[in-house]
Amino acid sequence: MCKHIVATALAALTHDYHKVTDIDPERQQIEQLLADKNQPELIALLLDCLAQSPEQWQSWLNRAKLSKAVSFRTLKSMITKAMSVKDIWYLRNLTGLNNKSKVVI
Numbered sequence: 001m002c003k004h005i006v007a008t009a010l011a012a013l014t015h016d017y018h019k020v021t022d023i024d025p026e027r028q029q030i031e032q033l034l035a036d037k038n039q040p041e042l043i044a045l046l047l048d049c050l051a052q053s054p055e056q057w058q059s060w061l062n063r064a065k066l067s068k069a070v071s072f073r074t075l076k077s078m079i080t081k082a083m084s085v086k087d088i089w090y091l092r093n094l095t096g097l098n099n100k101s102k103v104v105i
Contacts, residue, residue, distance in 0.1 A: 034042065050057045070078070 034045075037045065052062055067077075
């Protein structure tokens, strides 16, 4: 084996990668800003940011709703609201056909 390959491998094994700071300076500034805030201030900042984007707001709202235990009835209601009437009609017809086929068999 070439001594250069061995030297490179040894250097890679002993190198502390956690000391490498290739973090974007702008990201560091934002991280510092957030680190200096307490929990209520962070919540207010997040809510302000989410208010500017309806898609992000809906995404976080869904995340909040799904983070809690949901009853079967509530889940069924959420699915029904998310589906179109045409889809619900189609699924009910499929269920009806399936039940009829069981009776015939």
